[in-house]
Amino acid sequence: MxxxxxxxxxxxxxxxxxxxxxxxxxxxxxxxxxxxxxxxxxxxxxxxxxxxxxxxxxxxxxxxxxxxxxxxxxxxxxxxxxxxxxxxxxxxxxxxxxxxxxxxLQMFPLEFRVRGYLAGSAYTEYTEHGTVAGVPLPPGLELASKLPEPIVCPSIKGRAGGHDIDIPFSESVRLIGEKNAVMVRENATRVYKTAAALCAEKGLILADTKLEFGISSEVGTQEVVLGDEVLTPDSSRYWLARDYCPGKQIPGYDRQIIRDWLMSEECGWDSSAHTHPPVLPREITEKTRNRYLEVMHRLTETKDFL
The missing domain is CATH 3.30.200.20 (Phosphorylase Kinase; domain 1)
Structure with a gap:
């Protein structure tokens, strides 16, 4: 390929x-x-x-x-x-x-974003309602503030071309059952805390990450299993620890470079016009690749696959 x-x-x-x-x-x-x-x-x-x-x-x-x-x-x-x-x-x-x-796996029809820092749509919700995924938070938090505890935010896929739709934990219970929902929340939190600690050792901050789970198809097993890809820049928001400054927008080592360009005057694309975005400039694709590589090199300390 x-x-x-x-x-x-x-x-x-x-x-x-x-x-x-x-x-x-x-x-x-x-x-x-x-x-x-x-x-x-x-x-x-x-x-x-x-x-x-x-x-x-x-x-x-x-x-x-x-x-x-x-x-x-x-x-x-x-x-x-x-x-x-x-x-x-x-x-x-x-x-x-x-x-x-x-x-x-028999995948659950949900995604679970674990948030450890106040960024993206979580910051918008907090400024409007003082909550993240419906969980009340202390007043006075800033953009990029570290949350008191990681919060698991379930979501369902929107219609084709639409944004994912955040749902309360109670709705995830209705969709996949209380036992599964509780186990997913526990496992997702465990994954995030383990990964965040490893990232800290490598000079990275894991602000949030999207995880997917399912049930093993093995006969006689009803175990909740982590699936899909995991903790990549496609599904996670990574920051360099040296860039961290609460109250300011922090450069993301993920897809944020492309989002920023698509919303820029230089691009000129109207995201509400239901048209396909223009071709990305080579500078943007190379910068995105380099930032993905930066995360991989810092974590795995290897370049062998290229």
Whole structure:
């Protein structure tokens, strides 16, 4: 698979594609004689990037490899902390370094953003209501203030092209059951606290992260399992510790570079006009790639996959 791939649908011998997403394609074994058994997924990450509910025309070179390397590294660090779906990096050569084999899960129809700092839509909610995900917070907090405790914010997917919709925890209980909702909240909090501590050792701040969970398809098992990618710049808000200054906008080592450009006068795109964003300038794609690489290098201390 070419490193600048932006079109889904590559055919992989021995595997059958079952899903083509904005960023990832999912495959299952073409026969039941897979060395890992039939209940596995080959998860392939492309270089496509989705920002403000649009898959950008421009890809980010090596992005799929960066996300895969980071996810594998984080899954190794989370083993013994929470159950997760990662099995192996022994994947077909044509998708080497940008794919991983995982257990097949029955995914919950929710996403769970764990917020440790007041940023993005959480800051907007706080300024308007004094809450985050409906949880009351002390008065006087500033933009980028550290929260007293991490808050798990469930959301559901909006309609095609629409923003995700935040929901109260009580609604997640209705949708997936109280036992599952409580277990997800506990596991998500555990993931965030573990990751935030590791980031601090590497000069990074994990402001927030989006996680997805499901139920293992293994017979007789009803275990809540961490799935999808994990703790990448696509799904998380990273800051450099040296840049941290509450009360100010902090440079993000994530997709914020692209968001900022799309909203700039230079870009001239009207996000409310229901038109596709213009092609990203090479400067923006390179800057995004470099910031993703900065996070990966700081955390994993390796450059071997490139």
């Amino acid at each position: 070419d490193r600048n791939v932006s079109v889904p649908g590559a055919q992989i011998p021995g595997w059958r594609r079952i899903y083509a997403g904005k960023i990832r394609d999912l495959y299952v074994p073409a026969t039941q004689y897979s060395p890992y058994g039939p209940d596995v997924i080959l998860q392939v990450s492309s270089d496509r990037i989705s920002v403000m509910d649009h898959v950008q025309t421009s890809a980010i070179p090596d992005k799929g490899k960066i996300l895969t390397a980071l996810s594998k590294w984080w899954f190794s660090k989370l083993s013994g902390i929470v159950p997760h779906h990662f099995i192996s990096a022994d994947v077909p050569r044509m998708v080497a370094h940008r794919a991983m084999i995982t257990a097949r």
